[in-house]
Amino acid sequence: MIAVAGNIFEHILSEALDEEFTxxxxxxxxxxxxxxxxxxASPPGFWYDQAWSERVxxxxxxxxxxxxxxxxxxxxxxxxxxxxxxxxxxxVEWTDATEPTxxxxxxxxxxxxSGAAEADNPLSELSVxxxxxxxxxxx
Amino acid sequence: MIAVAGNIFEHILSEALDEEFTxxxxxxxxxxxxxxxxxxASPPGFWYDQAWSERVxxxxxxxxxxxxxxxxxxxxxxxxxxxxxxxxxxxVEWTDATEPTxxxxxxxxxxxxSGAAEADNPLSELSVxxxxxxxxxxx
Numbered sequence: 001m002i003a004v005a006g007n008i009f010e011h012i013l014s015e016a017l018d019e020e021f022t023x024x025x026x027x028x029x030x031x032x033x034x035x036x037x038x039x040x041a042s043p044p045g046f047w048y049d050q051a052w053s054e055r056v057x058x059x060x061x062x063x064x065x066x067x068x069x070x071x072x073x074x075x076x077x078x079x080x081x082x083x084x085x086x087x088x089x090x091x092v093e094w095t096d097a098t099e100p101t102x103x104x105x106x107x108x109x110x111x112x113x114s115g116a117a118e119a120d121n122p123l124s125e126l127s128v129x130x131x132x133x134x135x136x137x138x139x
Numbered sequence: 140m141i142a143v144a145g146n147i148f149e150h151i152l153s154e155a156l157d158e159e160f161t162x163x164x165x166x167x168x169x170x171x172x173x174x175x176x177x178x179x180a181s182p183p184g185f186w187y188d189q190a191w192s193e194r195v196x197x198x199x200x201x202x203x204x205x206x207x208x209x210x211x212x213x214x215x216x217x218x219x220x221x222x223x224x225x226x227x228x229x230x231v232e233w234t235d236a237t238e239p240t241x242x243x244x245x246x247x248x249x250x251x252x253s254g255a256a257e258a259d260n261p262l263s264e265l266s267v268x269x270x271x272x273x274x275x276x277x278x
Contacts, residue, residue: 008196009218024220025194027247030169032194055164055171057147057243059198079148081163104196104243108166 008059012100014038024104035103037063037095047089053109057081061101064093086110147198151239153177163243174242176202176234186228192248196220200240203232225249 013020019040025032042048047068056065058080064073065082068089076082084090086109095101152159158179164171181187186207195204197219203212204221207228215221223229225248234240 005213005219005221007216007218008220025245025247028168029166030247032245074144079146080144081147082144106164106171106245108164108169 008034008102008104012036012102014100029108031107033105033107035105037061037092037101037103039095039097040092041094042091047091048084049087049089050084050107051086051110052107053086054084055081055106055108056084057104057106059102059104061096061099063095063101063103066091066093147173147243148241151175151241153239168247170246172244172246174244176200176231176240176242178234178236179231180233181230186230187223188226188228189223189246190225190249191246192225193223194220194245194247195223196243196245198241198243200235200238202234202240202242205230205232 008024011022013036016036016038019038020036022034022036023031024034056076058076058078060078062075062077064075065084066073068091073093074082147163150161152175155175155177158177159175161173161175162170163173195215197215197217199217201214201216203214204223205212207230212232213221
């Protein structure tokens, strides 16, 4: 079965140490997830370099997303969406410190390597996982 | 090119007669659009019967979505998402009369017939179209 219904603003852990990733849909070639950030940023010197494209939409909170080829971060606030083309290196400079930043992220195109697992299980149960690629700043 | 960036809550015509559809992403097998409803409902007796699956997410406003095989509409409010499996007949019983209802709709799976046009133009410019499948009630 699949995550048939739910509310994207519920089950927010505002004091979480790590960002929280909830997969909403994974079919061949596409994966949609909710990401909840609570002040985390990419570690110093870390760059995402993805083989697939990603569209992000900020549903609440705000964030600064820096492309390596741009001088300053783009500020994303509620409702803002942005395309991150495959291979365009980027990092999260900051996320809102006062309220959770809820992202809807759509990953698509050239998912053959990293997206293989999702493609094998096309309509998986709603899954919540927590990863440590982004951590809250220690200061 | 593609719709690189924007804000999903902007450019709302709150007095529009028809629903407004804005395509945010169309690649092979998937199409994501914003739908803005301002009180419209499906015409009497009309049922959507889609060959593909659709995930809807209500970002603002509210709506009543009725499946033909259920006795009463499901009320969707801000943040609620719902899967509409391919072939499950449904209709929009009502949308919020007091504020615009903004939907994010993800169409996926078995788009070969109706989605062919989008697949031919995988990264199309942001396009806004207005259709008349839903109209405001005349009363």
